[in-house]
Amino acid sequence: MSKRISEMTPRQVEAKRAHHRKYVARKREEDTEGHAAQMRAAKKRYVDRLRAEDPQKLIEMNRRYQRDSQQKRLAANPEYHRTVLRRAYRRNSGISPANLRKIEKAIKCALPPALPRQVREEVKAEIYLTFMEGRIRIDDVGKSVKAHLTAHYRQYDQHKVLSLDALRPGTETAWIDSLDSEAEHF
Secondary structure, eight states: OOOOGGGSOHHHHHHHHHHHHHHHHHHHHHHHHHHHHHHHHHHHHHHHHHHHHOHHHHHHHHHHHHHHHHHHHHHHOHHHHHHHHHHHHHHHHTOOHHHHHHHHHHHHHHSOTTSOHHHHHHHHHHHHHHHHHTSSOGGGHHHHHHHHHHHHHHHHOOSOOOOTTSBOTTSSSBGGGGSOTTSOOO
């Protein structure tokens, strides 16, 4: 019969605790391996039963799992999102990566380098989309740049040129009448 800790010497207590720590660590490893094997076996039984009873439900579960895991990756990494979109375009369009590089190079060469970056990226995306839809060919990219730039500025231009002789909105006066003639000019 074992002694109580209160009846043991400090050396015996320390030896008993060390033995207990080793025992717990060994059991934890055994339990973890055994538990993982049990979980794998249970999952396999569940999938086999589901495959036999309702294969459509199994297909839906797999699709949901793939969609959810992809959404988590997309939320965590925006660069992955761009990669997924590129792969989807390639897969759906039947365009080889070499042709994609050609179209990207053609668009880059056709756009004026003096454009602001955000305008250049927006127009580049529009031209790329037009190409993917099949409305233009690689040879026609240079010709379509002007039309795409015009459409972009028509839609997004915030700094429109106004005539000083034009009437101000909501008034009967021209813009030139609102200028102060006493103001200093440079």
